[in-house]
Amino acid sequence: MRILSALVMALAIAAPAAAETVLVRDGRVVTNGAAGTIENGDVLIVDGRISAVGANLTAPRGARIVEAQGRYVTPGAFAAMSEIGLSEISGSGAPNDANISGDLIAAAADAGRAFDPGVTAIAVTRMEGVTRAAIAPSSTETMFVGRGALVSLDGGDDSVFRSQAFMVVELGEVGARRTGGSRAAVWPAFEAALRDAREYPGRYRSGQGGAVLNELDAAALQPFARGQGLFLVHIESAADIRRLIRFKRVNPSLRFAIHGGAEAWQVADELARANIPVIVDPLSNLPDRFERLSARLDNAAILDRAGVTVAIAPAPGSVDAHQARLVLQLAGNAVANGMEWDAAFAAVSRTPAEIFGVGAQIGRLERNYTGDLVIWDGDPLQVTSAPDVVFIEGVEQPMVSRQTLLRDRYHPSRRNVQ
Amino acid sequence: MRSRLKFVFALSVGIALSACATTPEAETEEPAGRAPYESSYAPQASTPTLIRGATVFDGNGAELTNADVLMQDGRIVSIGQNLAAPEGAAIVDGAGRFVTPGIIDAHSHLGVYPSPSIQATSDGNEVTQPNTAEVWAEHSVWPQDPGFQRAVAGGVTTLHVLPGSANLFGGRGVTLRPVLGARTVQEMKFPGAPQSLKMACGENPARVYGSRNSSPATGMGNVAGYRQAFANAQRYARRVQSAEEGNGEPPDRDLEMETLAGVLNGDIILQWHCYRADEMANAIEISHEFNFEIAAFHHAVEAYKITDLLVQEDICAAIWADWWGFKIEAYDGIRENIPFVHAGGGCAIVHSDSEVGIQRLNQEAAKALADGRRAGLEITRAEAWTWLSRNPARALRIDDETGTLEPGRRADVVVWSADPLSSYAVAERVYMDGALIYERGQINQRPSDFELGQTYRGVVQ
Numbered sequence: 001m002r003i004l005s006a007l008v009m010a011l012a013i014a015a016p017a018a019a020e021t022v023l024v025r026d027g028r029v030v031t032n033g034a035a036g037t038i039e040n041g042d043v044l045i046v047d048g049r050i051s052a053v054g055a056n057l058t059a060p061r062g063a064r065i066v067e068a069q070g071r072y073v074t075p076g077a078f079a080a081m082s083e084i085g086l087s088e089i090s091g092s093g094a095p096n097d098a099n100i101s102g103d104l105i106a107a108a109a110d111a112g113r114a115f116d117p118g119v120t121a122i123a124v125t126r127m128e129g130v131t132r133a134a135i136a137p138s139s140t141e142t143m144f145v146g147r148g149a150l151v152s153l154d155g156g157d158d159s160v161f162r163s164q165a166f167m168v169v170e171l172g173e174v175g176a177r178r179t180g181g182s183r184a185a186v187w188p189a190f191e192a193a194l195r196d197a198r199e200y201p202g203r204y205r206s207g208q209g210g211a212v213l214n215e216l217d218a219a220a221l222q223p224f225a226r227g228q229g230l231f232l233v234h235i236e237s238a239a240d241i242r243r244l245i246r247f248k249r250v251n252p253s254l255r256f257a258i259h260g261g262a263e264a265w266q267v268a269d270e271l272a273r274a275n276i277p278v279i280v281d282p283l284s285n286l287p288d289r290f291e292r293l294s295a296r297l298d299n300a301a302i303l304d305r306a307g308v309t310v311a312i313a314p315a316p317g318s319v320d321a322h323q324a325r326l327v328l329q330l331a332g333n334a335v336a337n338g339m340e341w342d343a344a345f346a347a348v349s350r351t352p353a354e355i356f357g358v359g360a361q362i363g364r365l366e367r368n369y370t371g372d373l374v375i376w377d378g379d380p381l382q383v384t385s386a387p388d389v390v391f392i393e394g395v396e397q398p399m400v401s402r403q404t405l406l407r408d409r410y411h412p413s414r415r416n417v418q
Numbered sequence: 419m420r421s422r423l424k425f426v427f428a429l430s431v432g433i434a435l436s437a438c439a440t441t442p443e444a445e446t447e448e449p450a451g452r453a454p455y456e457s458s459y460a461p462q463a464s465t466p467t468l469i470r471g472a473t474v475f476d477g478n479g480a481e482l483t484n485a486d487v488l489m490q491d492g493r494i495v496s497i498g499q500n501l502a503a504p505e506g507a508a509i510v511d512g513a514g515r516f517v518t519p520g521i522i523d524a525h526s527h528l529g530v531y532p533s534p535s536i537q538a539t540s541d542g543n544e545v546t547q548p549n550t551a552e553v554w555a556e557h558s559v560w561p562q563d564p565g566f567q568r569a570v571a572g573g574v575t576t577l578h579v580l581p582g583s584a585n586l587f588g589g590r591g592v593t594l595r596p597v598l599g600a601r602t603v604q605e606m607k608f609p610g611a612p613q614s615l616k617m618a619c620g621e622n623p624a625r626v627y628g629s630r631n632s633s634p635a636t637g638m639g640n641v642a643g644y645r646q647a648f649a650n651a652q653r654y655a656r657r658v659q660s661a662e663e664g665n666g667e668p669p670d671r672d673l674e675m676e677t678l679a680g681v682l683n684g685d686i687i688l689q690w691h692c693y694r695a696d697e698m699a700n701a702i703e704i705s706h707e708f709n710f711e712i713a714a715f716h717h718a719v720e721a722y723k724i725t726d727l728l729v730q731e732d733i734c735a736a737i738w739a740d741w742w743g744f745k746i747e748a749y750d751g752i753r754e755n756i757p758f759v760h761a762g763g764g765c766a767i768v769h770s771d772s773e774v775g776i777q778r779l780n781q782e783a784a785k786a787l788a789d790g791r792r793a794g795l796e797i798t799r800a801e802a803w804t805w806l807s808r809n810p811a812r813a814l815r816i817d818d819e820t821g822t823l824e825p826g827r828r829a830d831v832v833v834w835s836a837d838p839l840s841s842y843a844v845a846e847r848v849y850m851d852g853a854l855i856y857e858r859g860q861i862n863q864r865p866s867d868f869e870l871g872q873t874y875r876g877v878v879q
Contacts, residue, residue: 332841
């Protein structure tokens with residue numbers, strides 16, 4: 001009997017049910033869109049997409065009704081940066097596809113082709129309400145950290161829904177360390193790499209080769225160097241951010257977002273004018289690096305008030321493979337330090353989708369958006385809350401993970417049961 | 419404490435005998451003075467303070483509504499309804515607010531791994547040999563670490579600073595007050611608190627020394643290393659004792675042995691980094707072989723598997739709310755670890771091991787409470803607060819001084835803007851020994867010397 005139930009559990013983790021027509025009724029619906037929050041709202045999901053949102057929707061014939069009973073109903077959360085799916089265990093010498101050593105590959109590294117939808121962290125994370133994530137390698141030996149991907153956390157074979165979605169580049173302390181130890185070398189090297197990429201394949205076929213990039217990296221960098229993809233730039237200090245703003249002024253076709261930005265609050269108005277989004281960590285308030293000496297807890301709130309597009313994720317260096325679910329705690333702390341609730345929730349759902357170019361399909365409860373929906377047992381930004389029900393593309397996700405199986409095996413109520 | 423002071427005194431006699439010219443001899447010449455390395459902490463001046471009409475978690479598991487808390491002369495005087503204010507007392511309106519004992523972090527590296535984190539400030543682990551029981555974390559503590567101020571803003575009034583975990587024996591840990599403006603570590607030392615010995619199980623020592631092709635390289639190498647060291651310490655302690663009884667010469671001073679002998683005689687408490695259930699069980703076997711106490715296992719990711727054993731041995735478990743998966747010995751981490759240990763009758767502690775986490779340990783306790791409740795356990799929020807104050811005080815052997823709001827205890831008190839087991843609550847006022855050391859929103863919060871005059875900084879938060 002126990003073997004059978006273990007098998008059923010294992011299947012439950014692996015294989016969610018099929019999409020169905022679902023009417024979620026009578027919730028506090030956070031649309032993340034023009035309709036704002038709808039009290040006593042309904043959401044209808046058909047064929048994995050949202051087909052209607054509003055009050056008193058009529059259930060189509062055969063629709064499954066889920067009574068939200070006034071609970072929060074929100075879009076799924078979007079982890080704006082994670083290494084989820086790139087390792088089962090990140091340390092201990094276990095295989096970890098987030099770290100790339102050697103000089104063969106840097107810009108050409110492709111996280112989407114390392115992603116494994118079967119890692120146990122997927123089930124752990126999605127049952128906490130996180131349905132999408134941006135993933136990227138965490139380190140290479142150059143300033144280029146490689147190409148990130150956007151993934152669903154439904155555990156399916158086709159979880160990577162946008163590969164090569166952005167290019168991570170280190171232009172702060174880490175970038176300097178990998179470029180001869182100095183920022184004075186970083187920017188010339190970055191510009192030279194962009195030239196190599198723009199002149200690919202010509203200069204490589206001619207035998208001239210790249211000034212700084214090998215042929216693989218130049219090929220991978222080319223679309224980004226031509227403004228066809230997003231550079232996600234790791235910088236923290238106000239001085240580095242100003243340099244990036246100036247660089248964008250001279251290179252208006254290039255697309256940039258900042259990850260880190262601990263001192264962005266000092267440059268908030270300039271960032272808003274330059275239309276450069278920032279992914280910040282609301283817990284970053286220590287002068288733990290020289291590039292973060294003026295980090296402060298209300299960074300996200302200040303940026304948001306200034307009109308900067310703000311998403312929330314762990315700071316570079318704190319991103320991991322197992323705790324993407326904590327983005328909701330990060331957003332709650334942004335609220336505790338002055339950010340509006342709607343903006344903070346958007347910063348871990350709609351805004352990451354918009355920054356990474358999928359904001360027309362993901363991140364809102366609006367007609368034609370993907371049916372990623374979570375019903376919560378409380379305010380989703382409260383650490384004490386958790387989802388009751390999670391849908392990804394209209395499919396209800398099992399609330400079972402390796403952690404819940406361990407929990408149930410060692411539950412105190414079973415202590416005397418052998 | 420008395421036995422420990424005696425121990426220090428005996429050592430300083432040993433110093434005099436060893437004829438080391440540079441060693442201070444204050445101990446014998448000024449019996450009333452401060453012994454070398456002892457605390458010089460002095461509470462700030464305080465006025466009597468009455469907090470009125472708050473929700474109070476007393477740190478012992480009880481919740482009082484609409485209650486008053488009276489502090490005077492640095493101590494808790496009473497908690498209850500309609501307390502009279504002494505003359506000249508400061509009155510704090512507690513309406514809508516929550517009052518708790520100050521948070522005690524049983525596992526911190528503030529000061530020894532300070533901000534900014536660069537090679538020169540990485541001062542927390544003497545990774546040169548597997549047994550460095552001779553080093554003391556307090557001698558690496560930089561009182562100007564800006565992290566202390568952030569911790570206070572998170573409601574922390576006491577913290578235990580430990581060496582890192584690369585070694586079998588990492589050295590002595592120290593219990594500190596986060597004294598803003600302290601110039602020396604002695605000004606931060608919690609008076610009378612025993613030092614600890616930090617030991618480490620598992621992957622870290624085996625990886626660090628195994629990769630140097632030296633022992634330990636394995637779990638069994640770890641255990642052999644602990645046992646041989648304690649066997650040596652037993653012999654050392656016997657020779658010290660014989661000499662005290664007039665039989666023979668004392669052994670040459672050996673700082674490593676002094677620490678281990680201090681564990682054997684109970685003067686130094688043991689804080690043991692250990693993740694896995696089976697490794698904690700092995701550690702307990704060693705404590706039986708050599709007859710010493712383990713105060714707490716730290717990280718204890720699998721404590722929930724051996725709650726019965728921990729209860730039987732009276733060992734606390736200092737735990738993260740939800741860290742897991744970052745290495746294989748953390749693979750079985752579950753979010754119900756703390757509530758499961760609690761429900762089994764164990765001494766559960768929420769610890770940080772992090773300069774970020776220490777700033778919001780209340781949220782970590784809140785997560786553990788909520789996860790425990792969702793697993794069907796009945797735990798009150800006031801019981802959850804014992805994980806943050808009374809239980810760590812127990813593990814640090816300072817529970818007769820702080821950790822609860824019992825009359826006579828040090829007045830280490832936090833006034834929260836709302837239920838602190840929440841994301842949105844913030845510490846509005848923090849009292850240490852009855853003195854207001856932090857008030858949210860006041861611009862006179864004292865930044866560390868490091869942060870003064872940095873022109874890229876705005877108003878310090």
